[in-house]
Amino acid sequence: MIRRLSRTALNVTLLVSVMFSGQSLADTEIDLLQSADKAQFPAQYNSWAATEEQAEREDLLANYPANIILWAGSSFAKEYHSPRGHQFAVADVTHTLRTGVTPESGTKGLSASCWTCKTPDAPRLMNELGVQGFSGKNFTDLGHEIKSVVYCTDCHVKGSEELALPRPHAQDAMTKIHLPFDKQDTSMQGAQVCGQCHVSYYFQPESSNKVNIPWIFGNDADSIEKYYDTRRFYEWIHPISKTPILKARHPEFEHWSRSKHAKRGVTCITCHMPAATDKNGTEYTNHKVGSALAQFDKACSSCHGSQSKIEKVLDRDKKAIDKAARHVESLLVKAHYEAKAAWVAGASWPTMNDAIMAIRHAQWRWDFAMASHGLYAHNPQEGKVLLAKATEQATFSREKLKEILRVLKVKDVYYPDISTKEKAHQAIGISVEALTKEKQAFLKEEVEKNWSPITQRGYQYP
Template structure:
C-alpha cells in the first residue's frame, strides 16, 4: 500500500522538480510514512501491546489442532444419544482458537433453517466468543437466546479472548456471562466475594460447566444448581421440573444430557481443597526470554508442563502418570460396562413397548434408565475426570450400574408377563454400524452441511468461522 502511494506522489510532483517541489515531495513522503505507521499501529490489538507474552501464548492455542472422534472411539454413545444431535458428531475439544469454527462446522449445529422453523438457539454461541456477551447486552438475554444460531453467525467476529476472562484492557478477572453470575449466586459463591484463586476457577467455570437451555425462557442458558451442583442435586432439580432434553426413540426414555461438568467435579476434589485450580494445572507460570514471569495462556494438559504445574506437590512424573493411567483404565472399564448394560436396557424397553406394555408397567424401569444414563453421562462427559475427581467418577459409574441393573430386572419381569422370549440387540461395534442402527445417514448430513458452509459461511461469515478448515 505504501509503495503505491509513493508512486502516486512521485508522478504527481514530476513537473515541480525544483527546490520547492522537492521539499513538497519530502513533506508528502514524511506524511505518508506517518500515516502508514499510524494505520499499522491502529491494527495492533491493545492487549497485545500491554500483555505481549499472554497474548502470544493465547495465539499459540492455534497449534492445538489435534482432536479425537469420540463416536468412532466409543460407538456405543451413538445408541445412547439416539434422537439427539450428539449422536451425529462428537469430537474432543481443540485449542481456544478453534472455538467458533468447530461449533460452526459440526453436524450438531445443522444447516440453514427452513422457513417457519425455529432452528437452533443462538445460546449455542454463548461460550464460544466474546461477541456473545456483547450481543446479550445489545439484544437483551431473551432476545439473544430467542434468536437463531444461524442468523447471528455473521455477527461472530472473535474466538474466546481476553475480555471473556478479564475486565477489558486489564489483568482484573471478570465473569461476563449472566448464566455464570446467576449460578455462583445460587451456590453462595458470588464472584466479587471470592479471592483471586477462586475467581480464576470461576472464570474457567463459566464455560467448563454443565448447563441446559430453559425451554420456557426462550432457551436461555441456565446452570441447574438450585439444589446444589452434584449429580444427585441436579437430577432432583430436573425431576422436580419434569424436564428432559429429548425422548429416546428406542426406549421412550426422557433423557437428560450432561455437558462437560469440569467445574462441578473439581469443586469437590482433593485439588480444590488444597487450593489447586484450573489455572494452577492448565495455565501454569511461564518465563519469557528476559526472565519475566507470566501466566501461560496456551491452555493445555497439566502433565505437558509437569515441572511448572505439578512438581510443587508431586515429586515424580512417572509415579503420577502411572497412577493416572491406572485410574483412567478403571474408569474406562466401568464406563464401557455401563454403556453395554444401558444399550441392552433401551432395547429391552423397546421390546416391551412393541409387545403392548403400558406406562404404569414401565414407569419404574424407564426412570431407572433415565437416572442411570444421567450418572454415566455426568461422569464421562467431564474431560479429565480421572484426574479431576476420580473418586466421584467411580461412585457415579457404580451407582449407574446399580440403577441400570434394576431397570433390566424390572424389564425382564415385564417381558416375561408379555411372553417375550427374545430381544434383538444392535451391532454397534463401529461408528458406521451404530449410525445404521439408529437410522442416521452421515453422508447425507455431511453433504447438507457442506452446502450450508459453501452458500452461507464461506460467503458471509467472518474468517474466524473457518479457522482450521
C-alpha cells in the same frame, strides 16, 4: 513503557482505519483492540494465539459407538469430538453436524445459545439484544456477528488483568451456590472464570432457550437430578426406549469443586495455565491452556515429587473409569432395546415407569461422569462412584424389564450390531453422508461468503 490508546484516540483511529481498509467497524475495532492487547500483554497474547497448535482431536463416536445409541434422538448422536485449542472454538461449533444448517423460513432452528461460550461476541450480543433476545435467535441468525474466538474479555475486564465473569448464566449460578464472584479471592475467581464455560448447563425452554445452570439444590449429580426431576424436565424422548433423557455437558467445574485439588486451593489455572517466563525474565501466566503433565515442573512438581509416579496413578484411574464406563454403556444399550421390545409387546406406562426412570437416572450419572473432560485427573473418586451407581441403576432397569418381558411372553429381544460408528448410525437411521452433504453446502454458500474467517479456522473447503 507502552502507552495505551485513549478511548477518543481509539475512536479516531477506528474511523480512519475503516475509511481506508474497507473493513466493517466491528472488524476494525477487533483488530485494533487485539493489537493493543498484544502490545500491552505480548507474552500472554502470544501464548493464547499458540492454542492454534492444539489441532488434534478424536472422533469419540468412532471410539465409542455405543454412545450413538444412548444419544439417539439428539444431535449428539450425529457427531461428537474431543475438545481442542481455544482458537478452534468458533470454527468447531460452526462446522459440527450438531449445529446443522439454516432452518427453513418460519421454522425454529438451533438456539443462538450455542454461541454462548465460544466467543466474547456472545456477551456483547446479550447486552445488545437482551439475554432472551439473544437466545431466542437461531444459531445461524447470528453467525455473521461472530468476529472473535475465546479471548481476553471472556475472562478479564477489557484492557486490564482484572478478572471478570461476563456471562449472565455464570453470575446467576454462583449466586445460587452462595459464591458470588465479587466476594471471592483471586484464586477462586480464576476457577470461576474457567467455570463459566467448563460447566454443565441446559437451555431453559420457558425462557427462550437461554443458558441456565441447574444448581438450585447443589452442583453434584444427585442434586442436579433432583432439580430436573422436580421440574419434570427432559431434553428429548429417546426414540428406542421412550425414556425422557437428561444430558450432561462437560461438568469440569462441578467435579473440580469437590476434589482434593480444590480443597488444597489448586485451581484450573494452577494446573493448566502455570506461570512462565518471557525472554526478558518476566513472569507471566501462560495462556496456552493445555495438559498439566506437559508442564510438570511448573504445574505439578510443588505437590508431586515424581512425574512417573503420578502418570501411573492417572493411567490406573483412567483405565478403571474407562472399563466401568464401557460396562455401563453396554447395560444401557441393552436396556433401551429391551424397553422397546416391551413397548412393542403392549406394555403400559404404569408398568414401565420404574424401569424407564432407572434408565434415565443411570444414563444421567454415566453422562455426568463421561462428559467431563479429564475426569480421571480432576476427580477420579467421584467418577468411580457415579459409574458404580449407574451400573446399579442400569442393572435394576434390566431386571425390571426382564420381568415385564416375561409377563408379556417376549422371548427374544433384537440387539443390533453396533460394533462400529457406521453400524450404530445405521441402527438409528442416521445418514452421516446426507448430513455432511447438506452441511458442506451451507458452509460453502453461507459461512464462506458471509461469516468471519475465524469460523473456518483449521478447515479446508472442498
